[in-house]
Amino acid sequence: MATTPTRLSRQARREQLLDTAGTIVRTRGADGLTLVTLAEEAGVSRPIAYDHFATRPGLLLALHRRLDERHRAGITRALRDAAPSAGAVARVISAAYFACAADMPELSAVSAALKGSPEMEAVQHELTEGYAELMATALLPYSSLAPQALRLRCVGLLGAAEAIAAELNRERATDGEAVTALTDLILGGLDARADR
Incomplete structure (x- = not known):
């Protein structure tokens, strides 16, 4: 029928x-x-x-945005449930970042397909900015940095997270090692005294 x-x-x-x-x-x-x-x-x-x-790039960009929104919603939920401490929040951020690669492998495939696209460059900048803001907002209660300085460090931490993810993809680190490394970097970046 x-x-x-x-x-x-x-x-x-x-x-x-x-x-x-x-x-x-x-x-x-x-x-x-x-x-x-x-x-x-x-x-x-x-x-x-x-x-x-x-267009195909239009489709890929729409899919990329949708996957990113899902990832961001997941980290927001996880942060809501995190214990109120710098270590717990840093670990949740780190675990969520690397879980995205495992839970949504299509996000990195779509990103790779869009490399070199001027539209994607603008979207990547927008998404990185949004993710850095999310991180900075979650970490602000545990930092002695001014909000803008913390946001800038979060942008840098996202670059470090990407480099650690590359090591993970090359199987030169385990999931646990990646989460611990990023957590430690986040915690090390919260203190204004590190500006010396």
């Missing part, structure tokens, strides 16, 4: 398409994601996929 496709609202259709796009990237890699494969996998016409995303 053939089923009639359900008519979805524009937002619901976009969510369905992004769900499908995430599945494609997870199973075939970012190279397997095109507007045509998306339409086929989602069971919609090509014009629907093009209407929502216009």
